Structures are given as structure tokens and as C-alpha cells.
Amino acid sequence: MSVLVVGVSHKSAPVAVLECVTLDDDGVGKLLADVMDTPHAAEAIVLSTCNRVEVYVDVDRFHGSVEDVSSLLAARAGARDEDVIPHLFVHYDEAAVAHLFSVAAGLDSMVVGESQVLGQVRLALHRAQAHNSVGPSLNALFQQALRVGKRGHAETGIDRAGRSVVDTALERARHSLGDLRHQRVLVVGAGAMAGLTVSALAARGVRDVVIANRTPRRADRLVQSVSGRAIEWRGLPTALQDVDLVVSCTGATGLVIGAAEVRRAVRDRPLERPYVVIDLAVPHDVDPAVTDLPTVERIDLAALAPELATDQSNLDVEAVRDIVTGEVTSFLAARAAARVAPTVVALRSMATEVVDRELSRLSGRLPDLDARAYDEVVETVRRVADKLLHSPTVRIKELAELPGAVSYADALADLFSLAPGTVAAVTRPDVASPGEGSR
Numbered sequence: 001m002s003v004l005v006v007g008v009s010h011k012s013a014p015v016a017v018l019e020c021v022t023l024d025d026d027g028v029g030k031l032l033a034d035v036m037d038t039p040h041a042a043e044a045i046v047l048s049t050c051n052r053v054e055v056y057v058d059v060d061r062f063h064g065s066v067e068d069v070s071s072l073l074a075a076r077a078g079a080r081d082e083d084v085i086p087h088l089f090v091h092y093d094e095a096a097v098a099h100l101f102s103v104a105a106g107l108d109s110m111v112v113g114e115s116q117v118l119g120q121v122r123l124a125l126h127r128a129q130a131h132n133s134v135g136p137s138l139n140a141l142f143q144q145a146l147r148v149g150k151r152g153h154a155e156t157g158i159d160r161a162g163r164s165v166v167d168t169a170l171e172r173a174r175h176s177l178g179d180l181r182h183q184r185v186l187v188v189g190a191g192a193m194a195g196l197t198v199s200a201l202a203a204r205g206v207r208d209v210v211i212a213n214r215t216p217r218r219a220d221r222l223v224q225s226v227s228g229r230a231i232e233w234r235g236l237p238t239a240l241q242d243v244d245l246v247v248s249c250t251g252a253t254g255l256v257i258g259a260a261e262v263r264r265a266v267r268d269r270p271l272e273r274p275y276v277v278i279d280l281a282v283p284h285d286v287d288p289a290v291t292d293l294p295t296v297e298r299i300d301l302a303a304l305a306p307e308l309a310t311d312q313s314n315l316d317v318e319a320v321r322d323i324v325t326g327e328v329t330s331f332l333a334a335r336a337a338a339r340v341a342p343t344v345v346a347l348r349s350m351a352t353e354v355v356d357r358e359l360s361r362l363s364g365r366l367p368d369l370d371a372r373a374y375d376e377v378v379e380t381v382r383r384v385a386d387k388l389l390h391s392p393t394v395r396i397k398e399l400a401e402l403p404g405a406v407s408y409a410d411a412l413a414d415l416f417s418l419a420p421g422t423v424a425a426v427t428r429p430d431v432a433s434p435g436e437g438s439r
Helices: 015-021 025-036 065-076 081-087 094-104 116-130 136-155 160-177 192-203 216-223 233-241 259-265 288-292 301-309 312-365 371-400 408-415 420-425
Strands: 002-009 041-048 052-059 089-092 185-188 209-212 229-231 245-248 275-279 296-300
Touching: 002 015, 002 065, 002 094, 002 136, 015 052, 015 081, 025 041, 025 052, 025 065, 025 116, 041 116, 041 136, 052 065, 052 094, 052 136, 065 081, 089 094, 094 116, 094 136, 094 312, 116 136, 136 312, 160 192, 160 245, 160 275, 160 296, 160 301, 160 312, 185 192, 185 233, 192 209, 192 216, 209 216, 209 233, 216 229, 229 233, 233 259, 259 275, 259 288, 288 296, 296 301, 312 371, 312 408
Parallel strands: 185 209, 185 245, 209 229, 245 275, 275 296
Antiparallel strands: 002 052, 002 089, 041 052
16 A cells, blocks of 8 residues: 545645635545545545645555546535646655655745644544544554654744745835834735734734735734734725735735736825835735836845845755655655564464474474473574574565565565465554654
């Protein structure tokens, strides 16, 4: 069995697709049931947030499973396959493990390093457990992902990455506008980056903040932390005319604020009164052509890159990437060793049975053999069997950790004619759960 993940996120799809794919608790439960009804799925977990829906499945084959899960995601979205499937991403086995660890560590978030995703990964595991769709394979994977995420936050300052971007951008805006406490600010979006922006503005004493978001409920929640107000999305063009600073971070895949809208907003603005637009979205929220307008300054991530490159937060991001890489290698090695362990146990059990039968035959043939001599023979035969098995069992564990498609466990079972039922009989939950109990 191998791990497959099929998903959609802010990096692969426009907001409209994300909004229709996003699932509530009931939707997650139904999707889990649907996935478990497919012919190749043994376990399933659904990670559903406002910025991603990912289905992790323990499958016995790649082809067929991808098509099944992709169609189920489209069906849950109430859309045609061709409207959703082009926006899906797929990772298999090692790549799936690496993706989940990166997600848990905050490396795949809209705001790099945000820790909220750890709680979302934990919730996904708990939901799957409640629906009886998770077994030893995905349980071990998600438990290890949670440990990786915690380790990244504990050993680095990855939490600072998102805050650093916002603080650097606001400092650039201050140079143009002056004290931000006296400026009117419009925040476009209500996700994690918008939340960091609002917090940073509040810390700087800014109180005149307007928040515009496609989903009013999220904007309402965010505005509670400042003395501002939320507006409907259709009010965005008017709001642009009433502010001095715009911070846009929606996560949309197309332009949110066009040059024509900004031109109208600054049409009657005195030349000595600057208008600053901070675009923290990837891809851009704001048309780069706004920089052609005489009073407008546009600050985007590319403009901030030189300052951010020397920031400690970038070193923290690289440190977390190193942690993820090492943890992926360790997890895969432990999983490979766990997969071969039942075969090794079965081989040793077979050897013990052979030795016991031969000793019993010897006892029948030499009934007068004294106890001391018999004990010595028993010890010698068992020692010979152990020595003969030692090298192949050690070597097969080493080979199992190497990359490649060869199943050394199957090869060993064939060489020694181990019946599949014998191997299955010695399989234990702890053998099949690499990562449990580490750290």
C-alpha cells in the first residue's frame, strides 16, 4: 500500500473553485465515506480548510485511485470534472509524505510559518478516526506530520516569516506616508496574511481600518480586533477613493484591483499627497500598471525581496525545509523497515519450527543421550540457525531503506517459501506504524 494525495489549494485554483470545493464537517464525512467505497482505498483522511481541500488515501494502486478521488472532489463541489480536475494537484508516496510534512510545518501556507495549520491537520486526523476511515498507515503519517510541525516551530523562528513581510512592507509605506496612525487604511482580504496585517496596524496605533472581503463573515471577525469596519465586496471601488494606504492579500489567482479603479481613486488627489498600495499576494492582486500613475506607489513582494533576503525569517524558512527533508527520509526508512519486519519474523519463526522438529527427531533416535549432551546439541543447533539467519535479516533491513521499487520482503518470502498467511499472522499494529513514539 502507498500514500496518495489529491487536492486543491490557494496555489492551484482560483477563489471561485476553492469556495465551491470547501467542505463543512458533514461534507468531510460524506467525502470520507465515498472515498472508502472506492475499490483501491484502505484508509482515508480529508484535510479541509478555507485555503485547501486535500484527500490522503492509502491505496494499492496509483492509476484508478487518482481518477476516483478526483471525480469525488468534483462531485462534492457540485461541479463538472472538467471544471475542477484541471486545478487539482497529485502527489504519490514519497512526494505525498513530503507535501504533508511541508503543510504541517507551515511552508505551504499563504502566510509562511503560520501555526494554525497544525490544528487543522490534527482535526483532520480526529475526523477520520471518528469516521473509522484511518488505520495504522495514515495514523502514523499524520502523527509524524504533527511532530514535524511542532519541531519546526520549536527549533526555528518560522513564526516570524509572515510578520516580517508585513512589517517590512508597512515600514516602506511609512517612509512615503509618514506616521501611519494618521492614515486611512483599506485591507483587501481576510485570510491569515490579512490577519497579520491588521495586527501589525493595531500595534502601530492605526485605528482607521476598513476591511473588504468576498465573504463578509470572515471580514466581520477580523474587524473586531481593530477600531474599523467591514464593507461588502461591491463597495471596494468606493473604498479605494477614501483611503491613503491599501494592503491587498486575497490569494486570488487573477487581478483584484485594476489600474482603472486606482486611477479613479486618485483622480482628484493632490500630487503632494502620496497613495500607497501594498500587494502581498501571489500571484498579484493589483495591476502593476498602477505605478504609472503619478501619485501612486506600489509595493509588492519582489520590491521587498532585497530587504527580506537578509532577514532572519528567511534563514528560519530554510531551516524548516531542512527539518522536513530529514524527517521525510527518516519516516520512509522507518516505514520500509516496518514493512519488511513481518517477513523477517516469519522467517525466524519458520527456522525455529525446523530446529524444533529436528531436535524432536534426534531425541527419538537417541533416547539414551544424557541430558547434558542433549542440551549442548540443542544450544549448538540453535546457534547455527541464528548465525545463518543473522546476515540476511540484517541485510534485508538495510536494502529495504534504499530507494527503488524492489520488494525485498517479497523476494525473501519467495526464497524461503513463506506462506502469505504466515507473514500476515505475525503483523502487529506497532510494526506497521513507523514514527510512533519517536521524540
